[in-house]
Amino acid sequence: xxxxxxxxxxxxxxxxxxxxxxxxxxxxxxxxxxxxxxxxxxxxxxxxxxxxxxxxxxxxxxxxxxxxxxxxxxxxxxxxxxxxxxxxxxxxxxxxxxxxxxxxxxxxxxxxxxxxxxxxxxxxxxxxxxxxxxxxxxxxxxxxxxxxxxxxxxxxxxxxxxxxxxxxxxxxxxxxxxxxxxxxxxxxxxxxxxxxxxxxxxxxxxxxxxxxxxxxxxxxxxxxxxxxxxxxxxxxxxxxxxxxxxxxxxxxxxxxxxxxxxxxxxxxxxxxxxxxxxxxxxxxxxxxxxxxxxxxxxxxxxxx
Amino acid sequence: xxxxxxxxxxxxxxxxxxxxxxxxxxxxxxxxxxxxxxxxxxxxxxxxxxxxxxxxxxxxxxxxxxxxxxxxxxxxxxxxxxxxxxxxxxxxxxxxxxxxxxxxxxxxxxxxxxxxxxxxxxxxxxxxxxxxxxxxxxxxxxxxxxxxxxxxxxxxxxxxxxxxxxxxxxxxxxxxxxxxxxxxxxxxxxxxxxxxxxxxxxxxxxxxxxxxxxxxxxxxxxxxxxxxxxxxxxxxxxxxxxxxxxxxxxxxxxxxxxxxxxxxxxxxxxxxxxxxxxxxxxxxxxxxxxxxxxxxxxxxxxxxxxxxxxxxxxxxxx
Numbered sequence: 001x002x003x004x005x006x007x008x009x010x011x012x013x014x015x016x017x018x019x020x021x022x023x024x025x026x027x028x029x030x031x032x033x034x035x036x037x038x039x040x041x042x043x044x045x046x047x048x049x050x051x052x053x054x055x056x057x058x059x060x061x062x063x064x065x066x067x068x069x070x071x072x073x074x075x076x077x078x079x080x081x082x083x084x085x086x087x088x089x090x091x092x093x094x095x096x097x098x099x100x101x102x103x104x105x106x107x108x109x110x111x112x113x114x115x116x117x118x119x120x121x122x123x124x125x126x127x128x129x130x131x132x133x134x135x136x137x138x139x140x141x142x143x144x145x146x147x148x149x150x151x152x153x154x155x156x157x158x159x160x161x162x163x164x165x166x167x168x169x170x171x172x173x174x175x176x177x178x179x180x181x182x183x184x185x186x187x188x189x190x191x192x193x194x195x196x197x198x199x200x201x202x203x204x205x206x207x208x209x210x211x212x213x214x215x216x217x218x219x220x221x222x223x224x225x226x227x228x229x230x231x232x233x234x235x236x237x238x239x240x241x242x243x244x245x246x247x248x249x250x251x252x253x254x255x256x257x258x259x260x261x262x263x264x265x266x267x268x269x270x271x272x273x274x275x276x277x278x279x280x281x282x283x284x285x286x287x288x289x290x291x292x293x294x295x296x297x298x299x300x301x302x303x304x
Numbered sequence: 305x306x307x308x309x310x311x312x313x314x315x316x317x318x319x320x321x322x323x324x325x326x327x328x329x330x331x332x333x334x335x336x337x338x339x340x341x342x343x344x345x346x347x348x349x350x351x352x353x354x355x356x357x358x359x360x361x362x363x364x365x366x367x368x369x370x371x372x373x374x375x376x377x378x379x380x381x382x383x384x385x386x387x388x389x390x391x392x393x394x395x396x397x398x399x400x401x402x403x404x405x406x407x408x409x410x411x412x413x414x415x416x417x418x419x420x421x422x423x424x425x426x427x428x429x430x431x432x433x434x435x436x437x438x439x440x441x442x443x444x445x446x447x448x449x450x451x452x453x454x455x456x457x458x459x460x461x462x463x464x465x466x467x468x469x470x471x472x473x474x475x476x477x478x479x480x481x482x483x484x485x486x487x488x489x490x491x492x493x494x495x496x497x498x499x500x501x502x503x504x505x506x507x508x509x510x511x512x513x514x515x516x517x518x519x520x521x522x523x524x525x526x527x528x529x530x531x532x533x534x535x536x537x538x539x540x541x542x543x544x545x546x547x548x549x550x551x552x553x554x555x556x557x558x559x560x561x562x563x564x565x566x567x568x569x570x571x572x573x574x575x576x577x578x579x580x581x582x583x584x585x586x587x588x589x590x591x592x593x594x595x596x597x598x599x600x601x602x603x604x605x606x607x608x609x610x611x612x613x614x615x616x617x618x619x620x621x622x
């Protein structure tokens with residue numbers, strides 16, 4: 001009742017947003033809601049904007065500079081002539097191989113994670129036997145075990161399996177370490193499937209495979225997209241497993257390739273930053289076309 | 305009446321059919337069993353759980369990474385208290401965690417609340433805000449390495465304005481750790497901002513409306529409504545900052561390689577150096593066991609603070 005009067009009271013003032021919110025269906029259109037503008041937050045936002053924009057501007061600009069211009073002009077001064085020479089040079093140095101390797105690692109990791117995590121989440125949400133619950137708890141415990149902590153035994157395992165210096169060596173542990181988060185996100189997606197739907201279908205005689213195919217698979221789409229993006233980014237940007245488990249240039253992935261550029265051509269910063277831009281292009285494209293989905297995927301599972 | 309099905313023949317027929325179906329085929333009312341979770345469980349056991357047992361075993365052996373590990377009892381463990389670098393690295397890890405928390409939490413809290421608000425250019429600006437999320441740790445570390453280059457980078461020209469005329473941030477004992485914390489925060493603030501933005505949007509607007517009627521100013525509203533409502537998110541985000549501090553290894557390897565001296569050598573980096581540079585895998589495993597212990601404790605904290613273990617839907621009552 002209080003809330004209602006508050007809205008009525010407001011309606012007299014020139015604040016149309018309040019009435020607009022009232023007519024909106026619940027759960028949608030949070031953007032239109034009126035919230036107090038916090039001055040401190042506004043200042044923090046402006047400062048942050050500069051802090052983010054300057055390095056990004058620097059990356060883009062320097063990657064188009066000539067080496068001479070980099071050495072003589074200031075870091076942020078716009079150069080007289082821009083060149084794509086750095087990009088050509090980076091590709092000549094084998095960056096296309098790194099992009100190819102990273103793509104293979106990313107795609108296979110994503111597929112592996114999705115293939116394993118969805119059935120597991122299905123069993124956790126709709127099965128609930130003791131073994132399944134124990135599995136779920138194990139995955140929860142795995143959430144914060146840093147990869148660095150088990151890198152030595154994984155190195156031992158990979159060398160004993162004769163997988164050292166192969167893309168498989170990167171894919172297997174990367175996928176395994178994406179699993180806990182993937183399962184947490186998918187279980188929370190599947191929990192939103194109405195129980196009655198599941199019960200009705202079992203009563204109608206649907207078996208577990210049919211339930212999975214006709215109920216779980218179609219309704220878990222948003223969760224699958226989130227997990228795909230999340231595990232894909234992990235694989236694309238992963239550093240520790242390639243660092244320890246591969247060696248040769250033919251098996252190098254992008255993050256290691258960047259580091260290698262830096263240590264080999266220390267002062268060729270324009271070349272390095274051109275490589276940085278190239279390594280981000282696929283993710284940037286994804287961001288431009290599906291910003292909301294991408295951001296939701298990154299925070300999936302953490303938000304309450 | 306109609307709800308009972310007496311005036312609704314269609315509903316009544318359906319009820320009858322349901323009962324019959326369940327009686328005719330009781331054997332088919334099965335639930336997905338462990339078999340569905342088996343591939344994930346086996347895979348994670350091999351690469352996540354077994355290695356923890358193996359690392360514990362390795363910590364009692366001597367192994368150079370090539371031959372066969374040989375049992376040496378508690379030798380490695382007894383070497384731990386003598387390793388001043390290890391104790392120092394634990395101290396550095398703790399300091400870095402605190403710095404990162406002090407930068408990231410207030411900043412991302414403010415930014416998140418701001419991004420959840422009604423500002424006009426918010427959509428365009430927040431597109432920019434989250435861009436660091438897209439870059440890999442390696443890309444961010446190397447970009448900042450060149451930005452902080454005392455000769456050609458931005459640090460050379462801006463250093464004198466912040467009291468560092470030589471522009472030497474990463475190569476200076478007393479400044480390196482702050483510089484590293486700043487770079488790491490640049491990378492992770494957008495992520496935490498996302499968490500706070502999502503949580504701030506869920507605070508009922510009515511709470512602010514009522515507070516405003518009672519004459520509460522913006523600051524008061526922030527302290528009395530926003531902060532308490534974001535309590536769980538603050539806990540969750542803080543736990544993630546602490547967890548993340550165990551994985552900062554990569555940024556530090558690329559930015560300073562633990563230097564100058566051992567000024568920025570965190571525990572995971574110390575472990576990496578001992579194991580994969582010095583090839584003393586047995587002793588490195590001791591340090592890894594410490595990491596596992598801390599990581600597991602933090603996992604429990606995350607689960608407690610985010611409520612992952614609840615088996616019911618989050619959407620209920622929303």
